[in-house]
Amino acid sequence: MKGLRPRICLLTVFCLIFGTAWAQSIPAEPQPFDAGFLTKSESAPSPARAFFYSLLVPGLGQVYAGAGTMTRVFVASEAALWSLYFTFRTVGNWKEADYKRFAVLHAGVDPEGKDRRYYVNLEHYDSMEAYNQAKLRQRNLNAVYPAHEGYEWEWDSRESRLRYESLRVSSDKAFNRALLVTGAVVLNHLASAIDAARAARKGRIEENPLHMGVMPLAEGGWMGYVVKVF
Structure with a gap:
């Protein structure tokens, strides 16, 4: 138990540092990788x-x-x-x-x-x-x-x-x-x-063929996947 507690503390610090760095790398507005299909083609x-x-x-x-x-x-x-x-x-x-x-x-x-x-x-x-x-x-x-x-x-x-x-x-x-x-x-x-x-x-x-766009969300640092099938 004595050896496990320092490891948990170290893992928590690592996650906080990684999460902060990832959140700072996300722009204020989401930038989809490929989301042109979301707008209907005129x-x-x-x-x-x-x-x-x-x-x-x-x-x-x-x-x-x-x-x-x-x-x-x-x-x-x-x-x-x-x-x-x-x-x-x-x-x-x-x-x-x-x-x-x-x-x-x-x-x-x-x-x-x-x-x-x-x-x-x-x-x-x-x-x-x-x-x-x-x-x-x-x-x-x-x-x-x-x-x-x-x-x-x-x-x-x-x-x-x-x-x-x-x-x-x-x-x-x-x-x-x-x-x-x-x-x-x-x-x-x-x-x-x-x-x-x-x-x-x-x-x-x-x-409008099949597309899959990868869009990082503005909060939480998660990756979102958008798929549209025609």
């Missing part, structure tokens, strides 16, 4: 902003995020889809004009004020009288067309009615295809937005 693209840009205009978010190759892909897809849309709409309008003109020539239809349901009925019945009789048998009085009010029609032949049906159906198909293309346009916007957000996130990772 140049790094925002995934949310890139997503929003491409959701509005496909390819715009890729331009913002610096993904040039995918920009061309989504812009080309958008242009092709809208070209298809206007093509199908144009064909549908042409076919619609054709079947209405055909009905005037071969069934004596008055096109003024007629809705789509009227033109659909034309392809199923040879005349307005045949149509009205069918509705009366079905007790569907509300569907009966009034006489002498411009709803009359009578096909000159069964072949003409079938030809009319083919024209009207082809018009509907064109309009339906245009509608499908609008769905593809929406998907293209969404796909571009997701890709742009991923590209922006990848850009942020490359902008």
